[in-house]
Amino acid sequence: xxxxxxxxIGQTNVGEHWDTSLRHLALEAIxxxxxxxxxxxxxGLFVGNMLAGxxxxxxxxxxxxxxxxxxxxxEAVTVEAASASGxxxxxxxxxxxxxxxxxxxxxxxxxxxxxxxxxxxxTAQATATxxxxxxxxxxxxxxxxAMMMRRYMHEYDAALADxxxxxxxxxxxxGTNPYAMFHNKLSVASFIKAPMVADPINLFDAAAPxxxxxxxxxxxxxxARQRGDGSIRMAAxxxxxxxxxxxxxxxxLWLTAAEASAHKAxxxxxxxxxxxxxxxxxxxxxxxxxxxxxxxxxxxxxxxxNFAKGGGIARDGKTPISTLGGLKGRGDPGxxxxxxxLVEAAQQLRGQAGPNQIANARxxxxxxxxxxxxxxxTHILVRD
Amino acid sequence: xxxxxxxxIGQTNVGEHWDTSLRHLALEAIxxxxxxxxxxxxxGLFVGNMLAGxxxxxxxxxxxxxxxxxxxxxEAVTVEAASASGxxxxxxxxxxxxxxxxxxxxxxxxxxxxxxxxxxxxTAQATATxxxxxxxxxxxxxxxxAMMMRRYMHEYDAALADxxxxxxxxxxxxGTNPYAMFHNKLSVASFIKAPMVADPINLFDAAAPxxxxxxxxxxxxxxARQRGDGSIRMAAxxxxxxxxxxxxxxxxLWLTAAEASAHKAxxxxxxxxxxxxxxxxxxxxxxxxxxxxxxxxxxxxxxxxNFAKGGGIARDGKTPISTLGGLKGRGDPGxxxxxxxLVEAAQQLRGQAGPNQIANARxxxxxxxxxxxxxxxTHILVRD
Numbered sequence: 001x002x003x004x005x006x007x008x009i010g011q012t013n014v015g016e017h018w019d020t021s022l023r024h025l026a027l028e029a030i031x032x033x034x035x036x037x038x039x040x041x042x043x044g045l046f047v048g049n050m051l052a053g054x055x056x057x058x059x060x061x062x063x064x065x066x067x068x069x070x071x072x073x074x075e076a077v078t079v080e081a082a083s084a085s086g087x088x089x090x091x092x093x094x095x096x097x098x099x100x101x102x103x104x105x106x107x108x109x110x111x112x113x114x115x116x117x118x119x120x121x122x123t124a125q126a127t128a129t130x131x132x133x134x135x136x137x138x139x140x141x142x143x144x145x146a147m148m149m150r151r152y153m154h155e156y157d158a159a160l161a162d163x164x165x166x167x168x169x170x171x172x173x174x175g176t177n178p179y180a181m182f183h184n185k186l187s188v189a190s191f192i193k194a195p196m197v198a199d200p201i202n203l204f205d206a207a208a209p210x211x212x213x214x215x216x217x218x219x220x221x222x223x224a225r226q227r228g229d230g231s232i233r234m235a236a237x238x239x240x241x242x243x244x245x246x247x248x249x250x251x252x253l254w255l256t257a258a259e260a261s262a263h264k265a266x267x268x269x270x271x272x273x274x275x276x277x278x279x280x281x282x283x284x285x286x287x288x289x290x291x292x293x294x295x296x297x298x299x300x301x302x303x304x305x306n307f308a309k310g311g312g313i314a315r316d317g318k319t320p321i322s323t324l325g326g327l328k329g330r331g332d333p334g335x336x337x338x339x340x341x342l343v344e345a346a347q348q349l350r351g352q353a354g355p356n357q358i359a360n361a362r363x364x365x366x367x368x369x370x371x372x373x374x375x376x377x378t379h380i381l382v383r384d
Numbered sequence: 385x386x387x388x389x390x391x392x393i394g395q396t397n398v399g400e401h402w403d404t405s406l407r408h409l410a411l412e413a414i415x416x417x418x419x420x421x422x423x424x425x426x427x428g429l430f431v432g433n434m435l436a437g438x439x440x441x442x443x444x445x446x447x448x449x450x451x452x453x454x455x456x457x458x459e460a461v462t463v464e465a466a467s468a469s470g471x472x473x474x475x476x477x478x479x480x481x482x483x484x485x486x487x488x489x490x491x492x493x494x495x496x497x498x499x500x501x502x503x504x505x506x507t508a509q510a511t512a513t514x515x516x517x518x519x520x521x522x523x524x525x526x527x528x529x530a531m532m533m534r535r536y537m538h539e540y541d542a543a544l545a546d547x548x549x550x551x552x553x554x555x556x557x558x559g560t561n562p563y564a565m566f567h568n569k570l571s572v573a574s575f576i577k578a579p580m581v582a583d584p585i586n587l588f589d590a591a592a593p594x595x596x597x598x599x600x601x602x603x604x605x606x607x608a609r610q611r612g613d614g615s616i617r618m619a620a621x622x623x624x625x626x627x628x629x630x631x632x633x634x635x636x637l638w639l640t641a642a643e644a645s646a647h648k649a650x651x652x653x654x655x656x657x658x659x660x661x662x663x664x665x666x667x668x669x670x671x672x673x674x675x676x677x678x679x680x681x682x683x684x685x686x687x688x689x690n691f692a693k694g695g696g697i698a699r700d701g702k703t704p705i706s707t708l709g710g711l712k713g714r715g716d717p718g719x720x721x722x723x724x725x726l727v728e729a730a731q732q733l734r735g736q737a738g739p740n741q742i743a744n745a746r747x748x749x750x751x752x753x754x755x756x757x758x759x760x761x762t763h764i765l766v767r768d
Contacts, residue, residue, distance in 0.1 A: 001484055021516060044623075052511075053438050057519055059511035060466035063625040063641075063758040067632070073644060075623035076759070077472045080462040082444035088461045092476055099483015100385055127436075127443035132405060135441055239428075239459035241447040248451070257447075260457060374447040375460070 003221035004097045005231035006381070008037030009343040014181045014212040014331035016114040022049075022056055023068040025213035026110040030069045034106070037217035043102035045076040048089030048109035050335035054124040055116045065108060082128035083141075083284065085109065086214070086338025087368025087377030093218050094237040094379075105218045109339030113209035113332075121209070128371040130245035142206055142285065144246050144372050146198035149287035151252055153200065156302040160200055164191035165308035166286035167204050167329075170322040173315070174329025176355040181210050181331030207284045210331035214339035216346070232346045235271070235363075236380035238264035244374045255288075257376035258295035258367060265365070265378040266297075273297030276380070277361045278320040278348060280341040282369035283327050292367060293319070296378075320358050323348060338368035342379060349383040387605035388481045389615035390765070392421030393727045398565045398596040398715035400498040406433075406440055407452040409597035410494040414453045418490070421601035427486035429460040432473030432493035434719035438508040439500045449492060466512035467525075467668065469493065470598070470722025471752025471761030477602050478621040478763075489602045493723030497593035497716075505593070512755040514629035526590055526669065528630050528756050530582035533671035535636055537584065540686040544584055548575035549692040550670035551588050551713075554706040557699070558713025560739040565594050565715030591668045594715035598723035600730070616730045619655070619747075620764035622648035628758040639672075641760035642679035642751060649749070649762040650681075657681035660764070661745045662704040662732060664725040666753035667711050676751060677703070680762075699742060707732060708740050722752035726763060733767040 010032030012025050026047075034042075047061045058064065062076030081088035086109030093105035113121070126135040129144065152158060167186050174180035186204055194202040224231035240260035243249050250256065266272055273296055281296070283289035290304030298319040299307035307313065313321045324330060324344040327337055345364035347353045353361075361383075368377045394416030396409050410431075418426075429450045436442045446460030465472035470493030477489035497505070510519040513528065536542060551570050558564035570588055578588040608615035624644035627633050634640065650656055657680055665680070667673035674688030682703040683691035691697065697705045708714060708728040711721055729748035731737045737745075745767075752761045 023516075050443065051437070053435070053508070056515060057507065057511050058515040059434065059464060060628060060755050060758060062465055062472075063754065064514065064628045066625050067627045067758075072627060073624055073641070076465075076625045077476070077623070078464040080443060080464060081446055081460075088446075092461070092479075095476075095480045095483065095485045099479065099485040101479045101483040123441065124437070127441050130448065131440060131442040132407075239461070240457055241450050241460050243451045243456060244444060244448045257457070370447065371444050374444060374451075 001098050002100060003233055004094055004218050005221040005224040005233045006216050006346050007219045007224050007229065007231045008033040008217035009346050011179050011214040011340060011343050012212050013179050014210050014333055017112065017211040018115065022052055022058060022110055022112055023065055025211065026065045026108050027069050029213035029215040030106065030108050033215035033217050039104045042071055042074055042104050042106045044096055044105045045071060045074055046089040046093045046105060046107045047078045048086035048335045048339055049078055049111055050080060050082060050085045051111065051113065051124050056112055081375040082370035083334060084338055084368040084370030084375040084377050085335030090339060090342055090379065091237055091239055091377055094234060097218050097220060103220060106215065107339060108213055108215040109336035110213040111334035111336045112211040113334050114211050133245045141372055142201060143198045145285040145287055146201045148252055149200050149285065152287050155253060158305045161188050161192050162305050162309055163205060163286040164188045166283060166289045167191055169313050170283060170326045170329035173323055173356055174325025177324040177330060180325040180329055181208060182329050201285050205286050207327035207332035210333045212331065212333035212336050214336050214343045216339060216342055230350060232349045233382045233384055234379055235382045236265035236268035238268060239377045240264065242374050244371055246372065255291045255295040255373040255376065257373055258292055258369065261376040261378040262296040262367065265380050269380045275363055276319065276365045277363050278323050278358045279365040280345055281321050281367050283322055284332055288369060288372065289321065296367065315358060323358055324353065324356050338377065341366035341368060345381045349381055385482050386484060387617055388478055388602050389605040389608040389617045390600050390730050391603045391608050391613065391615045392417040392601035393730050395563050395598040395724060395727050396596050397563050398594045398717055401595040402499065406436055406442060406494055406496055407449055409595065410449045410492050411453050413597035413599035414490065414492050417599035417601050423488045426455055426458055426488050426490045428480055428489045429455060429458055430473040430477045430489060430491045431462045432470035432719045432723055433462055433495055434464060434466060434469045435495065435508050440496055465759040466754035467718060468722055468752040468754030468759040468761050469719030474723060474726055474763065475621055475623055475761055478618060481602050481604060487604060490599065491723060492597055492599040493720035494597040495718035495720045496595045497718055498595050517629045525756055526585060527582045529669040529671055530585045532636055533584050533669065536671050539637060542689050545572050545576050546689050546693055547589060547670040548572045550667060550673045551575055553697050554667060554710045554713035557707055557740055558709025561708040561714060564709040564713055565592060566713050585669050589670050591711035591716035594717045596715065596717035596720050598720050598727045600723060600726050614734065616733050617766045617768055618763055619766045620649035620652035622652060623761050624648065626758050628755055630756065639675045639679040639757040639760065641757055642676055642753065645760040645762040646680040646751065649764050653764045659747055660703065660749045661747045662707050662742045663749040664729055665705050665751050667706055668716055672753060673705065680751065704742050707742055708737065722761065725750035725752060729765045733765055
């Protein structure tokens with residue numbers, strides 16, 4: 001096993017790309033990442049995608065995108081783990097390069113969620129739940145998150161307004177990220193008046209399904225260092241899983257997989273939560289951000305919301321999150337989201353986050369959740 | 385990089401499992417494989433699946449199956465490459481174990497294609513084509529294979545009856561495989577009278593979409609040898625890709641990706657086509673079997689059909705194929721098919737193929753094709 005580094009990043013704007021196909025979005029992100037990486041070949045392409053088959057009628061994105069971006073012939077595959085698909089694709093690339101099976105791996109997360117609306121879109125997104133025991137009864141991933149939030153409010157005596165801190169922080173940070181979907185600011189007053197989507201999750205709490213692509217190129221750290229280009233080392237890469245169905249989990253208010261993958265990652269990196277300077281968490285809904293803060297050890301159990309409300313997640317807080325907008329402010333392009341997290345963490349560590357720059361950021365954690373925590377994929381990035 | 389071996393195999397009957405869910409099929413195959421493997425833990429689960437999201441409303445099979453088979457918490461992911469999804473899942477496991485990132489990896493290919501019939505099923509299968517340039521015009525994967533067959537007949541002066549040898553061989557071998565879908569024998573006379581599905585591909589030429597699951601457990605060869613359990617070494621694992629759209633390929637009658645992946649595999653194994661004792665090829669249609677024989681170097685260009693007609697693919701031929709029925713006789717459960725190929729090759733090499741046993745089989749090749757050759761995944765197994 002050898003150290004691996006990120007030597008190139010790229011991303012498209014996140015939004016409703018009705019006039020741009022999956023392959024064109026992927027091309028845009030890959031072109032930027034590949035130009036930065038500047039390597040003479042790519043050994044493997046790993047595509048993170050969740051719903052192209054259901055919503056765009058397109059499978060086998062590995063071969064399709066490899067061909068379209070000028071890599072015809074290269075080893076290529078698509079990786080899926082619901083909304084953690086992007087993180088899962090990164091993980092496969094890390095396995096290949098860290099194990100010495102490949103030198104240069106390209107990862108692209110790409111998704112188009114806005115072309116199809118209404119029940120067909122909801123049905124597609126519900127494939128992330130347990131089809132036989134959850135979706136069959138009409139529940140969707142967001143409805144499950146809503147039940148988790150209701151339980152959180154009950155157990156920890158939290159009010160709707162208490163959750164506003166997450167979305168306010170996300171939108172504030174997205175406002176100065178040119179790639180983000182939303183540039184409007186939120187307030188507690190506007191948050192609590194927003195129309196309900198899945199009570200108690202409202203429009204300003206739920207991340208918007210969107211279109212976009214993000215890409216990274218991974219190489220051995222020794223090789224990257226010899227070139228001396230300020231690459232970002234991946235100090236940890238860890239996956240854990242839990243039951244899909246929320247009713248099957250030991251505790252609906254504890255993200256067991258998120259905790260397990262974070263702690264595996266800490267062990268790999270030889271760190272604790274205290275060593276992390278900022279985190280890109282899976283804030284598809286505020287309650288998930290709160291539970292992720294707790295599972296990763298950034299906040300005590302039941303204190304995730306208070307931690308946010310007290311400013312702990314702000315740019316100058318103890319553990320800044322969603323530093324470029326997160327899922328809520330940047331937008332949530334499904335299987336691309338997990339790769340956006342890595343791209344944004346690399347931006348921070350390179351000092352390329354512009355007005356969003358976290359001062360002295362040297363260690364960043366990213367965590368991608370699939371199906372409200374059934375899959376959790378944690379990476380820790382370090383600027384040495 | 386270290387050698388890896390298959391230390392456990394399992395499979396369900398292939399057929400129409402209307403009363404058995406995806407997770408139950410997976411459990412059945414995994415239970416057998418895991419009992420054989422008899423290891424104290426599993427480091428990662430790799431699920432090969434193509435259409436569960438579209439046809440069963442189920443995504444994130446990695447976490448779902450991990451939980452259901454008693455591996456809750458384990459690293460798990462789903463891998464897709466159209467009809468090569470099973471082979472692609474095996475490849476990810478090989479990357480992880482050969483690179484030393486995991487010791488024991490479990491692979492399961494699982495698919496249910498028979499629950500949905502009619503246009504919805506065809507639409508789902510058409511996700512394996514280029515959606516924007518092929519499926520949008522109404523073409524399906526089998527229709528593309530039909531155009532390849534028509535071109536083959538024209539270029540190489542082959543008649544419909546000449547292709548019968550593939551299906552006759554497949555059904556003969558399936559007849560004595562208890563896991564196979566079809567146990568009826570075919571003749572040239574019955575073959576040429578079969579109703580057309582996509583002219584010139586008829587009902588007895590096209591592999592039947594089916595349900596099933598197959599599983600293997602992979603471990604380091606050194607570890608397996610110490611235990612002395614007659615494990616099967618994976619001497620090669622190689623992936624190559626080509627354009628999805630047939631019109632974009634350099635030559636519609638040459639499977640460039642199949643050739644590239646086979647030759648990569650030969651180089652890894654230090655072998656040539658002559659060293660292979662039998663092959664499990666992707667005979668979703670006879671023309672694909674013919675083109676695969678040519679791409680892998682078992683027959684000269686344009687001679688694949690004649691090679692079969694002359695007995696070259698029979699159990700006692702130069703290169704036996706579909707030795708336990710292949711896709712045509714065993715049935716084609718989509719993303720499970722690529723794993724069935726490995727399971728069957730292991731059966732042959734272990735001497736557990738019963739009446740289908742190939743005499744002195746010591747080297748077997750498997751090749752999984754996605755989207756009529758847009759993805760090709762080749763493994764070479766060896767009994768040392």
